[in-house]
Amino acid sequence: MSSSAGAKGAPIKSVDLHVGEAAPGVKKVDPIIVADHIKRSFGGLTAVDVEHLEIPRGAITALIGPNGAGKTTLFNLLTGFDKPDTGEWTFDGQGISGIPAFKVARKGQVRTFQLTKALGLLTVLDNMKLGAKDQSGESLARALFPWFWRKQEAEIEARALELLARFKLDEKKDDYAAGLSGGQRKLLEMARALMSQPTLVMLDEPMAGVNPALTQSLLDHILNLKTEGMTVLFVEHDMHMVRHIADWVVVMAEGKVVAEGDPHEVMANPAVIDAYLGSHHDSDLGDLDTGVITAIKELADDDADDIKH
Amino acid sequence: MIDWILLISNAAQEIISPTTAAYALAALGLAIHFGFTGLLNFGQAGFMALGAYGFAIATLTFGWPVWAAILTGVVASIIFALILGIPTLRLRADYLAIVTIAAAEIVRLLFTTNTFVAVTGSANGLQGYKGGFAALNPLLLFFDERDLLGFGPWVYNPYDWWVRIFGWGLVALAAFITWRLFKSPWGRVIKGIREDEDAVRALGKNVYFYKMQSLVIGGVFGALAGMIFILPRAVVPSNYQTSLTFFIYAILLLGGAATVFGPIIGSVIFWVLLSFFSGFIARAVEVGWLPFLSNVQAGQLRFILVGLAIMLIVIYRPQGIFGNKKELAFVK
Numbered sequence: 066m067s068s069s070a071g072a073k074g075a076p077i078k079s080v081d082l083h084v085g086e087a088a089p090g091v092k093k094v095d096p097i098i099v100a101d102h103i104k105r106s107f108g109g110l111t112a113v114d115v116e117h118l119e120i121p122r123g124a125i126t127a128l129i130g131p132n133g134a135g136k137t138t139l140f141n142l143l144t145g146f147d148k149p150d151t152g153e154w155t156f157d158g159q160g161i162s163g164i165p166a167f168k169v170a171r172k173g174q175v176r177t178f179q180l181t182k183a184l185g186l187l188t189v190l191d192n193m194k195l196g197a198k199d200q201s202g203e204s205l206a207r208a209l210f211p212w213f214w215r216k217q218e219a220e221i222e223a224r225a226l227e228l229l230a231r232f233k234l235d236e237k238k239d240d241y242a243a244g245l246s247g248g249q250r251k252l253l254e255m256a257r258a259l260m261s262q263p264t265l266v267m268l269d270e271p272m273a274g275v276n277p278a279l280t281q282s283l284l285d286h287i288l289n290l291k292t293e294g295m296t297v298l299f300v301e302h303d304m305h306m307v308r309h310i311a312d313w314v315v316v317m318a319e320g321k322v323v324a325e326g327d328p329h330e331v332m333a334n335p336a337v338i339d340a341y342l343g344s345h346h347d348s349d350l351g352d353l354d355t356g357v358i359t360a361i362k363e364l365a366d367d368d369a370d371d372i373k374h
Numbered sequence: 375m376i377d378w379i380l381l382i383s384n385a386a387q388e389i390i391s392p393t394t395a396a397y398a399l400a401a402l403g404l405a406i407h408f409g410f411t412g413l414l415n416f417g418q419a420g421f422m423a424l425g426a427y428g429f430a431i432a433t434l435t436f437g438w439p440v441w442a443a444i445l446t447g448v449v450a451s452i453i454f455a456l457i458l459g460i461p462t463l464r465l466r467a468d469y470l471a472i473v474t475i476a477a478a479e480i481v482r483l484l485f486t487t488n489t490f491v492a493v494t495g496s497a498n499g500l501q502g503y504k505g506g507f508a509a510l511n512p513l514l515l516f517f518d519e520r521d522l523l524g525f526g527p528w529v530y531n532p533y534d535w536w537v538r539i540f541g542w543g544l545v546a547l548a549a550f551i552t553w554r555l556f557k558s559p560w561g562r563v564i565k566g567i568r569e570d571e572d573a574v575r576a577l578g579k580n581v582y583f584y585k586m587q588s589l590v591i592g593g594v595f596g597a598l599a600g601m602i603f604i605l606p607r608a609v610v611p612s613n614y615q616t617s618l619t620f621f622i623y624a625i626l627l628l629g630g631a632a633t634v635f636g637p638i639i640g641s642v643i644f645w646v647l648l649s650f651f652s653g654f655i656a657r658a659v660e661v662g663w664l665p666f667l668s669n670v671q672a673g674q675l676r677f678i679l680v681g682l683a684i685m686l687i688v689i690y691r692p693q694g695i696f697g698n699k700k701e702l703a704f705v706k
Contacts (some may be wrong), residue, residue, distance in 0.1 A: 144576070146572065150534040166575045166576060167575050167578050167581065175576065178572070183573075184566050184570055185569055186565070186568075187569060193575065194559070194562060200560050203559045209551065211557075211558065258576075258577075
C-alpha cells in the first residue's frame with residue numbers, strides 16, 4: 066500500500082482497499098475510521114445522513130460531491146467541531162463520537178479548514194510551534210519557569226524549521242502569517258498540522274484559492290503524507306486533483322454517500338453523474354450551476370486525455 | 375498669574391502615585407484579556423470593586439490580618455471570573471462583553487444597596503481598614519511616621535511612601551509574570567486563540583480552559599489593582615462605575631494593547647495629562663482666561679482635553695506607544 070512517484074511522475078495508487086463490491090458503505094480491508102448512522106440536521110434540512118462509512122488506512126481518500134452535499138458538515142462531525150443528532154464512529158479502533166475537537170486532535174486526527182486559518186499576528190515559526198503536541202510549557206504553572214520547557218522548545222523549533230524548509234517557507238519564518246499569500250497560508254496550515262505528528266490528516270479543500278504554480282507542490286506534499294505512512298482524507302472540487310492523487314473516492318449528495326470506489330470507476334457511475342447533474346438532467350431545469358458545469362467539463366476532458374494516452 | 379511650577383509639580387506627582395499604579399495594574403489585567411487573548415472584558419471595574427471590598431470587608435467585618443484580607447479579594451475575583459467565564463467562554467466573544475458589563479454593574483449596585491449596609495457601608499462606603507497595612511510599613515523602622523521624605527515634588531510621609539512602594543512593587547511583579555508568560559508556549563497558545571480559536575482547537579489545545587485561565591489571571595490583577603486603589607483613599611461604590619473600565623481601556627489603547635509595558639506607561643501618561651489639564655483649567659478660570667466657563671464646567675473640561683489628547687495619539691499612533699506597527703498593517 067505504499068506509494069512513491071511512478072516512472073512517468075504519476076503517483077502509484079494504493080489498490081485492493083475494499084472487501085467485496087465497491088458500493089456505498091463497502092467494508093475496507095483496514096479501516097481507520099468506521100462510522101455508523103451519522104445524522105445531522107439543521108432545522109428541517111438533513112445535512113448529513115450517512116448509514117455506514119469506512120475510510121481506508123494508509124491511503125488517500127477523496128470526499129467529493131456537489132455544493133451542499135454535506136461534505137464539510139461530515140468533516141466537522143468527524144473532527145468534533147459539530148455534534149451529530151445520532152451516530153457513532155471510531156478512529157483507530159477507539160470510539161470518539163461526541164468528544165470535543167481538541168481531544169480528537171490529540172488522538173492523532175488533525176484537520177485543516179476550507180477557509181484557511183493561519184494565525185495572522187503570529188510569526189510563521191510560532192504558527193508551526195503551536196502545532197506540536199504535549200508541550201510542557203503550555204501548562205500555566207510551568208510556563209513561568211523556562212528551564213522546564215527550554216529543551217523541548219528547542220526540539221520543537223528544530224522540527225518546525227525542518228518542515229518549513231520542506232514546504233519552502235523557511236525564509237518566511239519570522240514574518241507574520243498574515244503577510245503570506247493565500248497559497249502559502251494553505252501550505253503553512255498543512256505544515257502546522259503535521260507538527261502534531263498525526264496518523265490521519267483531514268484536508269478541507271486544500272486547493273481552494275491556490276494559484277496553479279503552487280498546486281503541484283501542494284499535490285506532492287499530500288502524496289508525501291501517504292509515503293510517510295499517514296492516512297489522508299480530503300474534500301475537493303478539483304476533479305483533476307482527485308483523479309491524480311486519490312486512491313479511493315467517496316461521493317456524497319444530499320447528505321448521503323451515493324457512491325464509493327476507485328476514482329476512474331466512480332466517475333463513470335451513473336449515481337455520481339446524477340448527483341452532479343441532478344436525476345432530471347434530461348429535462349430542462351434552466352441554468353445549471355456553473356461550478357457543476359466546470360466539474361463535468363473537467364471530467365470529460367480527463368476522459369478524453371485518458372483515451373489519447 | 376498661573377503658577378506653572380505648581381502645575382508641573384502636581385502633574386509630576388502622578389508619575390508615582392498609587393492611583394497611577396492601580397490603573398496600570400488594572401490595565402495590565404485587561405491587556406491579558408483583550409490584548410493577548412481577545413476576550414472583551416468590559417467589567418474590569420467589577421474585578422477592582424471585588425478586590426477593594428474583599429480587602430476592606432475581610433479587615434473590618436472579620437478582623438482578618440492583611441495577608442488574609444488580600445487573599446479574600448483575590449479569591450472573590452477568581453470566583454467572579456469563573457461565574458462570568460463558565461457560561462460565556464464557549465460562546466462568541468461578544469457574549470462575554472455583554473455579561474461582564476452587566477455583572478460589574480450588579481457588583482457595584484450590591485455594594486451600594488442599603489440592604490447590606492452593616493457590611494458594605496452602602497453609598498458611604500468603608501474606611502478604617504488601613505491599620506494592618508500601615509503597621510507592616512518597613513520604613514517605620516528607620517523613620518518616624520510624621521517625617522517627610524523625598525525630594526522635589528515627591529515629598530511624602532512614610533505611609534504614603536509605603537503605599538507607593540507596595541503598589542509599584544505589585545505592578546513590577548505582575549509585569550514580570552506577564553512578560554514571562556507571554557514569552558512561553560502558554561502565551562503562544564493564548565495569542566493563537568486571539569487570532570483564531572478553531573485553528574487552535576484543531577491543533578489539540580483546550581481553548582476553553584486557556585481562556586478561563588486568562589480571564590482569571592487578568593481578573594486577579596484587577597482585584598489587586600482595586601486594593602492598591604483604596605490604600606490612599608476610602609472604599610466608595612461610586613468609584614466603580616462603568617466609566618472606570620473605559621478609562622482603563624483608554625490607558626490600554628494608549629500604551630499598546632498587546633504589550634507588557636504599554637499599560638504601565640499608558641497609565642502614567644493618562645494621569646499626568648489629567649492632572650496637568652485639570653490644574654491648568656482650574657487656574658485659567660481663576661485668572662479669567664476662560665470667561666465663558668464656570669468652575670463646575672471647568673472640572674468637566676479636563677476630560678474633554680484628555681479625550682482629545684488620546685484621540686490624537688490613537689490617530690497618529692494607533693498601535694499605541696509600545697505596540698508594533700507591523701502588527702497593525704494586518705488588523706482586519
